[in-house]
Amino acid sequence: MKKYLIIGGSIAGVSCAEGIRSRDGEGEITLVTAEAFSNYGRPLISYYLEGKTDIPRMSWRGEDFYEKNRVQVRHGVTAEKLEPEAKRVILSTGEALSYDALCLCLGSHPFSPRFEGLETVENRFFFTTLEDALALEKAVGKESRVLIVGAGFIGLKCAEGLRDRAGSVTVCDLAAHAMSANLDADCAPILEKHLAENGLRLMLGDTVTKFEGKTARMKSGKTVKFDVLVIAIGTRPNVSLLAEAGGAVNKGILAGERMETSLPGVWAAGDCTESMDVSAGEAGLLAVLPNASLQGFCAGVNMAGGAEKFDKGIKMNSIGFFGLHIMSAGTYTEPVYTEITEHSCKKLFAAGGVLTGFILLGDVSRAGIYTSLIRERTPLETVDFEALKKEPSLLPFGQAFRAKKLGGAV
Amino acid sequence: MKRVYVNEEWCLGCHLCEYNCAFANSGESDMVKALKGKPIRPRIRVEGDDRITYAVSCRHCLDPLCIRSCISGAIHREDGVVCIDREKCVGCLTCVLVCPYGAVQPGPDGAAMKCELCLHNAAGEPACAAGCPNRAIVYEEREEGQA
Numbered sequence: 264m265k266k267y268l269i270i271g272g273s274i275a276g277v278s279c280a281e282g283i284r285s286r287d288g289e290g291e292i293t294l295v296t297a298e299a300f301s302n303y304g305r306p307l308i309s310y311y312l313e314g315k316t317d318i319p320r321m322s323w324r325g326e327d328f329y330e331k332n333r334v335q336v337r338h339g340v341t342a343e344k345l346e347p348e349a350k351r352v353i354l355s356t357g358e359a360l361s362y363d364a365l366c367l368c369l370g371s372h373p374f375s376p377r378f379e380g381l382e383t384v385e386n387r388f389f390f391t392t393l394e395d396a397l398a399l400e401k402a403v404g405k406e407s408r409v410l411i412v413g414a415g416f417i418g419l420k421c422a423e424g425l426r427d428r429a430g431s432v433t434v435c436d437l438a439a440h441a442m443s444a445n446l447d448a449d450c451a452p453i454l455e456k457h458l459a460e461n462g463l464r465l466m467l468g469d470t471v472t473k474f475e476g477k478t479a480r481m482k483s484g485k486t487v488k489f490d491v492l493v494i495a496i497g498t499r500p501n502v503s504l505l506a507e508a509g510g511a512v513n514k515g516i517l518a519g520e521r522m523e524t525s526l527p528g529v530w531a532a533g534d535c536t537e538s539m540d541v542s543a544g545e546a547g548l549l550a551v552l553p554n555a556s557l558q559g560f561c562a563g564v565n566m567a568g569g570a571e572k573f574d575k576g577i578k579m580n581s582i583g584f585f586g587l588h589i590m591s592a593g594t595y596t597e598p599v600y601t602e603i604t605e606h607s608c609k610k611l612f613a614a615g616g617v618l619t620g621f622i623l624l625g626d627v628s629r630a631g632i633y634t635s636l637i638r639e640r641t642p643l644e645t646v647d648f649e650a651l652k653k654e655p656s657l658l659p660f661g662q663a664f665r666a667k668k669l670g671g672a673v
Numbered sequence: 674m675k676r677v678y679v680n681e682e683w684c685l686g687c688h689l690c691e692y693n694c695a696f697a698n699s700g701e702s703d704m705v706k707a708l709k710g711k712p713i714r715p716r717i718r719v720e721g722d723d724r725i726t727y728a729v730s731c732r733h734c735l736d737p738l739c740i741r742s743c744i745s746g747a748i749h750r751e752d753g754v755v756c757i758d759r760e761k762c763v764g765c766l767t768c769v770l771v772c773p774y775g776a777v778q779p780g781p782d783g784a785a786m787k788c789e790l791c792l793h794n795a796a797g798e799p800a801c802a803a804g805c806p807n808r809a810i811v812y813e814e815r816e817e818g819q820a
Contacts, residue, residue: 267760268781278741298812304743304744304745304746306744306765307744307745307763310745310763310765315763315764316745316761317700319785320745320760320761321745323745323746324746325746364698400676436721450686484706543761552742552767553738553741553767555744555772556741556742557741557742560741579770579771580770581765581766581770582765583764583765583766583771588766589768590769591765592733592770624799627766627769627770628769628775628776628778629772629775629778630769630770631768631769631770631771631772631773631774631777632773632775634770634771634773652817655775656720656775657720657729657774657775658720658721660720662681662725665679665681665727666681668773668774669678669679669681669727669729669732670678670679670680670681670815671815671817672676672732672733672735672816672817673732673734673735
């Protein structure tokens with residue numbers, strides 16, 4: 264009987280267990296997670312603060328998942344050391360767990376540059392786990408002035424989640440625009456206006472140079488008084504467990520399309536990895552939930568002897584703020600279509616005869632047709648791209664495509 | 674499993690499937706009461722141009738990207754049928770972002786909705802197929818992977 268060990272209880276880890284069980288009903292699966300509560304989508308934490316979900320509903324594969332899939336779970340435990348020759352992992356409890364196949368779903372950690380005086384701030388938080396959300400929930404009251412450093416999607420979702428709980432919410436970012444990693448200068452102002460109309464105070468192109476207790480001194484010379492601080496500048500993959508064991512690491516753990524690391528018997532999935540981005544033609548961090556799930560499942564199937572590939576990875580995001588939906592995907596190469604109104608923005612990017620990316624703000628209907636073009640690297644000469652640019656539909660794909668997709672099980 | 678299949682060459686473009694779908698999912702027992710004077714929200718849609726028409730609804734894929742991608746775990750299978758638990762759904766629309774067929778859409782309350790083969794409504798079996806006047810939409814078993 265094969266012994267499987269999964270480190271990490273978020274989406275990649277749970278999906279890995281699903282992948283293993285899709286091929287091996289017998290093997291022994293142990294899952295180790297640092298968190299007290301696992302098997303939940305991390306992006307849900309802002310929806311939790313907003314009151315759109317609660318802890319029971321947050322369970323990703325259901326509370327009986329581990330039992331039904333015969334997964335032994337160890338909550339509140341971390342993996343301290345990997346010994347690849349001995350095929351075992353040393354836990355924070357001092358125990359050694361041996362394995363035949365190991366999957367590292369180590370996730371990422373919030374990154375914080377060294378702010379002068381940060382240690383003088385009493386109420387400071389990150390915003391990546393349920394624990395963070397629960398701590399923020401306690402710390403923020405009706406009168407609280409919240410300052411969030413970072414106007415990426417983590418910072419802005421946090422701001423949305425806190426708006427109705429707090430007295431005021433200010434978000435600053437050194438970048439000139441909100442969501443600078445996802446939006447460009449054409450699309451971002453529409454979002455910024457919408458956020459301001461919904462009560463958020465944005466300070467863009469500005470950041471904190473020094474903290475003095477409840478005061479932030481800004482680069483612009485302004486000062487911001489606050490009660491609660493959230494640092495949402497970005498995340499970094501957790502790679503040290505593998506790197507210290509001699510495994511190959513760049514920004515993330517290097518895992519090929521089978522999600523195998525450079526160490527035999529060791530697999531990796533999720534935010535800790537670096538994978539081929541087919542829209543960019545090079546490896547990169549593809550740290551979004553759908554990829555974690557696809558990678559985890561792929562790793563699990565392969566650990567159990569299957570032949571699954573994760574070979575259509577791209578960055579992709581769907582997010583909404585106060586009713587305004589934003590989707591982005593892939594790599595922004597040459598803009599080939601732009602449509603901007605007061606409340607919406609649509610941009611498509613193509614290079615080398617394939618669609619490589621898009622930004623949609625406002626009207627996001629049927630966006631998956633574009634996402635699929637990017638992931639499948641569909642040659643644009645095989646579709647009526649002029650028609651597709653204007654409206655995503657299956658008509659421009661031709662009759663043979665539709666006969667296959669709508670007339671068969673796909 | 675049985676799925677909804679579309680024979681494009683037989684589609685008349687009459688949009689009856691959209692009305693039957695909206696009615697079946699309305700929870701009302703009277704079609705006029707359910708649809709008259711209201712914007713309809715069918716989970717199947719007729720698309721095309723002045724020459725070609727066909728209907729598109731959820732394919733209940735063999736390996737659904739939406740189930741893998743759903744951030745809340747709201748999308749799941751029930752006897753092969755891909756369903757959305759609208760209590761769990763937070764309306765992030767990641768499913769809309771990944772569905773290659775454009776078959777998922779936001780519902781009136783913000784939660785995502787799509788064809789569930791009339792599994793959860795009173796129609797019992799897909800109302801689009803049952804009411805299609807030219808059998809362009811059928812509900813039947815076809816070999817998986819075969820067109």
